[in-house]
Amino acid sequence: MTENTRKIGNTLLRVDDITLSFGGVHALNGVSFEIKEHEILAIIGPNGAGKSSMLNVINGFYHPQKGTIAFEGRERKRMRPHVAAEQGIARTFQNIALFKGMSTLDNIMTGRMLKMKRSFLWQALYWGPALKEEIENREFCEKVIDFLEIQAIRKTPVGKLPYGLQKRVELGRALAAEPRLLLLDEPMAGMNVEEKEDMCRFILDVNDEFGTTIALIEHDMGVVMDISDRVVVLDYGRKIADGSPDAVRANGEVIDAYLGVSHE
């Protein structure tokens, strides 16, 4: 259980009445919730509940038909992926989206894209300020690599890595951006117990050491109950519960959604 020594702050992101449909299918139906600064929020729900869709709305891959997204108080009808990245929202994907032909280090360096501002010309010359900038950012990436304990695979093309490590590299790429808000889509899917424990530790450490706000989707209830401060439950595109892990666990509607029994 987390000893909650971190102070949970004000609202960092608020989604309000988000409705998203693909043709006739309602992926999300009037969903509203908040993510507060420094907290770990878990979004759970059965398959097809709209969890990934929600993350995609937050980071701008999907544009909802209705509703607003407010990040740091700035309200928007829709996000755009590179705007989200510029604002400090980083993410990982359910089916790992790494640059497979590139090394671990290069993958993580792409996370620094927005931190590097030197003009195209300096870049092309690879000289002067651009070189200095490259070195500074490389140093930061080495820290991320140390943090995630992946020094040994620094130069390995990520396509060759086992699944668990790829997930870790993807987390590294997101961390390299020094995000305000980190979105993790099933960070532990397909991992063995040991890998899961490692990943849990990294998530908690990130949250603890850098104060990064984290919203994650996860199916492993043990993990969810252990690491999250708050849980939002989605079912058929609607929000059915929102509260502390214990409150959610005791919630009748949540139990129904998972077990599929009618509750009378």
Place this chain on the structure above:
Amino acid sequence: MLYDVLIAPFLDMADSPVFFAEVVIVGLLTGVMYSLVALGFVLIFKASGVFNFAQGVMVLFAALTLVGLMEHGVPTWLALILTVVIMVVLAYGIEWFMLRRLVNQEGIILFMATIGLSFVLQGLGETMWGSNVKALDIGIPDASFEVSGILLNEFDLFAAASGAVLVAVLAVFFHYTRIGRALRAVADDHQAALSVGIPLKTIWVIVWAVAGMVGLVAGIMWGAKSGVQFSLSLIALKALPVLILGGFTSVPGAIVGGLIIGVGEKVAEIYWGPLFGGAIENWFAYVLALVFLLFRPQGLFGERIIERV
């Protein structure tokens, strides 16, 4: 017969090493020219996964623009700068009219679009500058001289040197800079690239502009050698075997592939040509590519497609 194919040519080579060296050098220099064209393909393929059928026409278009401007009395240096500007504008145009509309489409659809692009560019170039054969002279010396009995040509050496510089700059650019990394990232996974904040559209403009520059250099070299005319766009066909040899995603591969094809076809022509009644040069590259496809389909330096199952 076997003696003629397997032994006699090598005896010939051993007989006059100086002549053999000359053949190899001519081959290498031709190879550099092939490499330059292949490079344009590799750049675009690396960064957008698009096989750009229009690369050959871009070479023609760049050379035509340069010659056209010079014929209108624009001084060489200004014509060069203007051509570079026009190639950048062209890259913007391609992004705006073509790539932007086709985000997330299959590679084959983008490929079809580049076929269309090649017709548009060719028409545009010839409408603007006319379709007659033009001589291109930007003042590169074209004298021959002799080094320890081997005949060399200044122009060829100049072409080789500029090719080498171009390649070195591109290699560093691709591997060690932020934008180079962004280019590779975009080639790998559009969605992931967007999520780390890489602006896809800017990257596309950059890569097409750079491919335009490489096309310009190739156009100048080939144009100065054999005149600027429609057939210039056909050297793109020679770039295909180069790509198959070197791998579609490798800058060094394009260079080595070009050199191998260049040397290979010259040597084959001189020493084996007579056995086949000559003109091996025209088809040798394709046969070599075919053999490569059998044994090493990813090319010498291409990335093997790794898939975990």
